[in-house]
Amino acid sequence: ETGVTQTPRHLVMGMTNKKSLKCEQHLGHNAMYWYKQSAKKPLELMFVYSLEERVENNSVPSRFSPECPNSSHLFLHLHTLQPEDSALYLCASSQGGAIYTGELFFGEGSRLTVL
Amino acid sequence: AQSVTQPDIHITVSEGASLELRCNYSYGATPYLFWYVQSPGQGLQLLLKYFSGDTLVQGIKGFEAEFKRSQSSFNLRKPSVHWSDAAEYFCAVVSTSGGSYIPTFGRGTSLIVHP
16 A cells, blocks of 8 residues: 555544544655644644654644554544534645655545534 | 635636636745645645745646745646646645744635536
């Protein structure tokens, strides 16, 4: 496989469920990102893992919990979500540090619907 | 903090017509500038980027963009639009200070192409 792969592509969950989104990158990058894309809103950065350091948007609710076990894998754990959390969740990777190129490589997204 | 404004939510053009999508940024110094495209059901793909040097940047799929420091703008252009160009277009800016290199995205412009 090549590029950035996200699973599942579609997820429907109730507000009391616990689920996880998975992202895997095969590009040898050292930074990974979670973005939330809601209709007619700017892409919202949720979390970044870059060179072992986690950077997060302080406005992200605690019901979203990221995990980055290594530079190739990124998870977003979901717990007790609200209907307004329904959105497209995009994973991206990039090469940071001394050889920064600026380009983000995105997966196709996980479409989340919270009932 | 940097910000990005894409003043047009929707743009409608006829196939074969020229296209210009506007992007304005707010930042104290010269940032890194990007344009991404998102086709329905897909993640974002980089069209082109500006770091420094020649202010007219060529990208993929026949797109180009011009950086104008005096206007804080980075508008995307294409001389002749194809029906396959119908998509969502996002401008992004990356701060060149602080070392974090995390992009900020605009709200996006939806391009509609009439036959």
